[in-house]
Amino acid sequence: MPRQTRRVVISGIGPITPFGLGIEPLWNGLAEGRSMLAPAPTFDSTGFPCPFVGAITRELFDVKSVVPKSYRKATKVMARDIELAVGAAHAAMASAGIVTKSHEPADGRVTIPPDRFGCHIGAGLIAAEENELTAALATAAGPDGRFSLSIWGSQGMQNLTPLWMLKYLPNMLACHVTIIHDCQGPSNTITCAEVSGILSMGESMRVIERGDADACISGGAESKVNLMGLLRQHFAGRMPKAAPGDDPAALVRPFAPDARGCPPGEGGGLLILESEECVSKRGGAALAALEGFGARQSICTDDAGIVPDADGAADAIRAALEDARADLDSIDAIVPFGTGVPELDATERRALHAVFGARAKSIPIVTITPSIGNCGAGAAAVGACVAVECLRRQMLPARLNGAGIGDLDANAAPARSAELNRMLVAFPSFGGQNGAIVLGRTP
Amino acid sequence: MSAPERIVVTGMGWITPLGHDLDTVWSRLMKGESGMAPTTHFDAKTFPTSFAAEVRELDLAKFLPDASRHASAGPNTQFALGAAAQAWKQAGFDRSPPKDPRRVGCYLGAGEGVLDFDNYVGSNLGGWDAAQNKVDGKRWIEVAMQCMDRMREIEQEPNMPLAHLAREFRIRGPAFNCLTACAASTQAIGEAFSILRRGDADVMVSGGTHTMIHPFGVTGFNRLTALSTFKGDPTKASRPFCASRDGFVMGEGSGIVILETLSHASARGATPLAEVIGYGSSADAFRITDIQPEGRGAAAAMTQSLRQAGLDPQSTRPDGRPVVDYISAHGTGTKENDSIESRAVKVVFGELARRIPMSSIKSMMGHLIAAAGAVEFITCVLSIRHGMLPPTINHHDPDPSLDLDYVPNSARKAQVDTCLSNSFGFGGQNDAVVVTRFAA
Numbered sequence: 001m002p003r004q005t006r007r008v009v010i011s012g013i014g015p016i017t018p019f020g021l022g023i024e025p026l027w028n029g030l031a032e033g034r035s036m037l038a039p040a041p042t043f044d045s046t047g048f049p050c051p052f053v054g055a056i057t058r059e060l061f062d063v064k065s066v067v068p069k070s071y072r073k074a075t076k077v078m079a080r081d082i083e084l085a086v087g088a089a090h091a092a093m094a095s096a097g098i099v100t101k102s103h104e105p106a107d108g109r110v111t112i113p114p115d116r117f118g119c120h121i122g123a124g125l126i127a128a129e130e131n132e133l134t135a136a137l138a139t140a141a142g143p144d145g146r147f148s149l150s151i152w153g154s155q156g157m158q159n160l161t162p163l164w165m166l167k168y169l170p171n172m173l174a175c176h177v178t179i180i181h182d183c184q185g186p187s188n189t190i191t192c193a194e195v196s197g198i199l200s201m202g203e204s205m206r207v208i209e210r211g212d213a214d215a216c217i218s219g220g221a222e223s224k225v226n227l228m229g230l231l232r233q234h235f236a237g238r239m240p241k242a243a244p245g246d247d248p249a250a251l252v253r254p255f256a257p258d259a260r261g262c263p264p265g266e267g268g269g270l271l272i273l274e275s276e277e278c279v280s281k282r283g284g285a286a287l288a289a290l291e292g293f294g295a296r297q298s299i300c301t302d303d304a305g306i307v308p309d310a311d312g313a314a315d316a317i318r319a320a321l322e323d324a325r326a327d328l329d330s331i332d333a334i335v336p337f338g339t340g341v342p343e344l345d346a347t348e349r350r351a352l353h354a355v356f357g358a359r360a361k362s363i364p365i366v367t368i369t370p371s372i373g374n375c376g377a378g379a380a381a382v383g384a385c386v387a388v389e390c391l392r393r394q395m396l397p398a399r400l401n402g403a404g405i406g407d408l409d410a411n412a413a414p415a416r417s418a419e420l421n422r423m424l425v426a427f428p429s430f431g432g433q434n435g436a437i438v439l440g441r442t443p
Numbered sequence: 444m445s446a447p448e449r450i451v452v453t454g455m456g457w458i459t460p461l462g463h464d465l466d467t468v469w470s471r472l473m474k475g476e477s478g479m480a481p482t483t484h485f486d487a488k489t490f491p492t493s494f495a496a497e498v499r500e501l502d503l504a505k506f507l508p509d510a511s512r513h514a515s516a517g518p519n520t521q522f523a524l525g526a527a528a529q530a531w532k533q534a535g536f537d538r539s540p541p542k543d544p545r546r547v548g549c550y551l552g553a554g555e556g557v558l559d560f561d562n563y564v565g566s567n568l569g570g571w572d573a574a575q576n577k578v579d580g581k582r583w584i585e586v587a588m589q590c591m592d593r594m595r596e597i598e599q600e601p602n603m604p605l606a607h608l609a610r611e612f613r614i615r616g617p618a619f620n621c622l623t624a625c626a627a628s629t630q631a632i633g634e635a636f637s638i639l640r641r642g643d644a645d646v647m648v649s650g651g652t653h654t655m656i657h658p659f660g661v662t663g664f665n666r667l668t669a670l671s672t673f674k675g676d677p678t679k680a681s682r683p684f685c686a687s688r689d690g691f692v693m694g695e696g697s698g699i700v701i702l703e704t705l706s707h708a709s710a711r712g713a714t715p716l717a718e719v720i721g722y723g724s725s726a727d728a729f730r731i732t733d734i735q736p737e738g739r740g741a742a743a744a745m746t747q748s749l750r751q752a753g754l755d756p757q758s759t760r761p762d763g764r765p766v767v768d769y770i771s772a773h774g775t776g777t778k779e780n781d782s783i784e785s786r787a788v789k790v791v792f793g794e795l796a797r798r799i800p801m802s803s804i805k806s807m808m809g810h811l812i813a814a815a816g817a818v819e820f821i822t823c824v825l826s827i828r829h830g831m832l833p834p835t836i837n838h839h840d841p842d843p844s845l846d847l848d849y850v851p852n853s854a855r856k857a858q859v860d861t862c863l864s865n866s867f868g869f870g871g872q873n874d875a876v877v878v879t880r881f882a883a
Contacts, residue, residue: 047588074731115743119726122624123622125555125599130578134567144607146566149658157662166731166869170555170601170622175870178726184740186747187726187872188630191555191601191622194864199619206637212724212747227583228563233591283746297549297609304515304597305606310613315545319617319643431602432609433618 005209009414009442011279013271014088015385016221020060020267026382027389027432033398033416035249035371037263043130050239051308052248053225053310054265054340054373056084057277066090068102071180076416077163078176079126084221084378085394088270089181090314092217093289096272097284101258102405104362110182111282118185118213119271122196122220123170126376127228136160173221177270185213194221194374195427197269197296197381198435202293204273206302214278219381221268224374225275236306236430238341238374250308253401255410262339262369268378268414269385288388291422292320292326292438300432307343308428310350317426320436326422327433328356331363331419333396334388335383335425338367338410339374340401343407349408364412364418366390366438380427384437387423394420447640451715453708454536454701455471455821456529459523459808460496460694460882463505464529469825472833474855477678478523479692479805484562484656491669494677495656496694496809499546501525513607514596517556522814523604525613525654526878530648531612534701535713540613541646546707548616548619548644549605550635552627554653556599556815562590601605604652616644622813624868628698631815631875635702645707649725650817651746654695661693667867668730669777679837683803684781684849691775694809698817699714700824701842715881717824721754728872730753734867738787741773743864745791746875752877757861759795765795767877768857769826771864772849773809774803774835784847784865800857802835816866820876823862827880832857 013020020037037052039099045051062081065076067090080084093100094153098111130178140156142148171189178187184208191194197220204216224233233239234266240261242249253259279286298312321328336348352360368386375382390396396418402411426436455465460470460478471478478496489491503510503521506528513524531537539573541547570583602620609618623630628651635649655664664670671690673680683690708715717723725747727740734741745813746878749756755764773784789796804822826832831854838851868874 019630022671026750040580043578047581047584115725125601130570130583131565131576134578135576137564137567138571138573144589147568149486152658152662153493157490159664160670161667163732164666166667168663169624169870171624171868171870171872172731174623174726174872175731178728178871179730181729184743187623188634188724189623189872191620192605193600193602202878203619203634206641210637218635227578227580227587231584231587231591232596232599233592235596244640272704272781282687294845295548295617296545297614298604299610299613299614299615300606301610305603306597315615320658336562338630383477411644414645431600431601431606433602433605433620 008273008290009209009275009276009279010204010288010290010388011274011284011286012273013388014092014093014095014266014383015269015382016084016088017267017382018054019252020058020089023117023385023389030397033400034339035275035400037251037373040218045230046236048230050242050263051244052242052251052263056266061343065348067180067381068104077167078443079167080223081085081123081126081221082173082176084223084268085121088221089177089217089270089317092270092272102180105138112215114182114184116185116214117183118204118216119174119183119187120200120216120315121174121177122200122223122377123173123188126168126170127226128168128226136388155311175357183217192433193429193431194376195429195433196377198427198437199295201384202295202435202439205290205293207277208273215272215274217270217403218273219268219270220426221378223266224264224376225266229264239263252340254340254367254369255349255408257400257404259340259342259345261341262374265373267372267375267379267382273292286442288391289440289442290318290324290437291440293434294323298432298434305432308347308432308434310347310354312432313352313428313434315437316434317351320438326438328382330422331424332420333364333366333390333423334386335366337427339369361407362397362409365408366396367399383425387425387439391420391423445449448616448642449705450636450639450702450719451705452700452710452717452824453713453715454530454534455824456526457524457698457818457821458501459818460498471802472807474832475834475836478809479555479680485658489659491665491672492661494680496692498696499657501844506633508851513596514752516607517598518654519553519556519652520522520607523608523699526697527608527648527697530699539705542858544613544615544808546616547614547643548638549608549618550631550650551616551620551649552631552813553601553604553620555601557654557657558597559591559657561583562660565590597681614648622871625812625815625870626866626868626872626874627813629864629866629874630724631877632696632820633874636719636722639702639704645704647702648699649702650699652697653759653811653813655812656693656695657673681776681806682837683835684804684845685838686840686841688776689775691805691810694811695810697814698821717827717878719878719879721748721877725730725873725876729871735782738783738790740871740873741787742786742790745874748875748877756791757795759872767799767861768859768861769832769862770799771802771823771862772801772803773865773867774805776805785847797847800848800850802833805835806836808880821865822863823878826859826862830856
């Protein structure tokens with residue numbers, strides 16, 4: 001049966017990762033097999049069982065450099081997660097060659113009519129900046145020197161900036177991006193941990209298919225590179241044990257028998273999804289076709305209720321393949337979450353085997369976490385950006401650290417050329433939502 | 444292209460400050476009762492706002508066969524489980540569960556969990572280096588690793604209510620959680636409707652759950668001056684559309700609905716309670732703190748939802764009635780929201796706007812933040828079924844610049860066939876859903 005809806009393509013990619021802003025530094029870093037994991041640059045992380053994180057340094061990214069002058073004041077009320085989304089949006093628009101209000105065009109002409117431009121950005125649980133909050137909390141000490149809720153209520157809270165809470169609402173990623181780029185169409189904020197980026201792209205795809213928008217900026221971003229973020233990852237059993245003297249580049253070992261966890265990174269990606277006719281009408285280029293999307297829930301039966309079962313992960317992949325009307329044999333490479341967290345690796349491994357059978361061990365796997373860590377709600381969107389770039393370059397990046405893996409093509413390997421016509425990006429998440437997309441090569 | 448599936452509501456449930464079942468809450472809404480009282484969840488006596496509409500005496504064991512499976516769950520999850528169990532039962536799934544769990548999805552607008560305030564503050568102050576004016580990471584970690592609780596931190600994630608619901612009701616279909624602030628659960632219902640219409644599931648469990656009645660929640664909204672600081676009887680504090688309105692009153696709870704394709708509902712002999720026919724979503728793209736003054740985004744969401752429903756808002760039915768019989772207002776009781784929402788309704792409905800009753804149950808239940816849209820959607824369905832409109836209470840000093848019919852103070856008997864439910868989020872995301880009487 002032919003598709004009855006509009007075809008959706010990806011016309012721009014804007015990853016932001018510890019390698020920097022945009023696809024070039026990310027691709028180069030992955031192709032060269034470098035890892036950016038290191039002790040946290042802005043606070044002392046050495047008290048945790050693993051001190052390493054994937055941070056983006058100020059030298060590589062300063063949000064002020066990507067917002068219009070008239071909007072610089074607003075950067076004061078951006079949590080780190082929001083800064084990442086604003087950066088990613090800037091890179092995505094540039095990649096797609098789209099002019100928005102942000103570019104302050106002299107003739108006022110923008111590429112996409114604002115009411116036809118949607119926005120779906122996945123976000124995580126944003127942590128308050130400890131220094132700012134604690135400076136205010138410290139003013140609410142009672143006569144015994146201890147924190148007094150009564151003093152906080154009457155005086156202490158006045159020491160927080162009035163807009164304090166607006167830094168931390170997950171939908172403020174989309175809020176700032178829609179203001180800067182004047183995207184007035186359908187808008188959502190998906191908060192499903194690491195799969196948020198894929199779920200956001202799926203929702204954008206449907207919005208464009210059914211004609212409610214011509215283009216959407218879509219993906220996700222998060223930073224867990226802060227004390228609460230690290231603590232929660234530790235509590236969730238995700239962090240490997242490592243000493244400050246260990247080699248961070250060897251730490252994350254997706255699918256390997258000796259895998260032991262993955263520290264958080266900060267980052268994400270926003271992509272421009274567009275109807276095929278909209279791209280061709282404006283003379284843009286399709287970097288890849290978004291051929292299919294699937295989402296399914298796992299039932300998590302571990303004590304904390306957060307580890308997805310393989311059935312849900314496999315069902316999401318099957319749903320995406322069916323949506324794309326893609327044969328199993330047509331998938332040339334896969335970008336999974338690939339964290340090196342043993343129970344998550346087990347879920348993904350079982351799902352891939354359940355779907356692809358004997359062929360699972362010969363489909364090349366792309367692994368990203370050894371280089372940048374787990375970017376939370378931004379992770380899947382980084383995966384999608386990398387998959388688009390693989391299709392565009394007809395290359396697979398290098399893989400780090402895999403050794404002794406017999407049932408998946410995931411052992412360490414250098415970057416190489418490959419004929420890639422169709423790729424799968426499939427992520428499970430903390431809490432059991434699973435999502436998958438199928439991307440196709442475009443001429 | 445084949446016509447999309449028709450989508451019906453087959454189950455509803457809620458846990459609210461006015462009670463824990465459909466009938467009790469509905470009758471209290473009809474009587475114009477308020478759920479507001481001095482805050483008890485924490486000592487808020489010195490806060491600018493020291494009252495709220497709290498959920499009281501929730502006992503999950505009344506709703507679930509084995510509530511102990513969710514012993515570590517936070518309040519958002521508990522509210523959602525209680526509400527979902529009612530909806531599941533009303534849909535008849537407790538006796539005869541859906542055959543294929545992969546065709547049952549879930550789309551929630553659930554908020555972030557409640558922060559472990561004392562231990563979080565303790566860790567921050569324990570790590571505070573006053574001389575350097577910053578938190579010492581090593582000291583913070585030492586204190587936090589000692590006092591913070593693993594499960595409480597895990598339960599903070601906004602997708603955890605969804606994880607619990609999936610486990611309890613064996614949901615394996617498409618599953619999402621969105622958090623577009625105060626618009627979240629209207630958005631969730633709209634997106635669940637879209638997933639069903641497309642044929643990607645047969646059944647969707649949808650709605651929202653949230654509490655922000657905790658020290659940082661109240662701090663945040665107090666600093667934004669969004670909360671009412673009314674001095675006097677808290678039941679008089681929430682005054683949407685009044686001249687003296689001074690902000691919203693925080694509520695908490697959950698509303699959950701079962702949405703289903705008509706073909707699936709018919710095949711199993713389920714009774715449709717109402718039909719969802721339209722959904723619209725937009726962004727203000729204006730300013731982080733202000734709503735676009737003409738209500739551009741709000742109007743766009745309403746217009747889109749009505750267009751999808753096949754309704755021309757500026758026309759009338761053959762009997763002369765407007766095409767919409769009731770608007771469930773976002774109606775928070777802030778100066779800005781109520782004027783701009785009223786303006787946007789006039790932009791959409793033109794001259795007919797004054798003839799369409801529009802009330803705010805936030806005057807009674809408070810603002811359930813992410814869960815507000817879901818309880819308001821349920822109220823719309825009940826209005827259709829009972830032929831009654833809930834009032835906007837405390838409407839004693841009408842704002843002369845607001846001239847719509849806000850159903851002041853008393854519930855009203857009315858022929859209600861089609862309702863529009865509005866939700867607008869801080870940050871500018873707007874959603875609207877159209878629900879109508881089901882006719883085979």
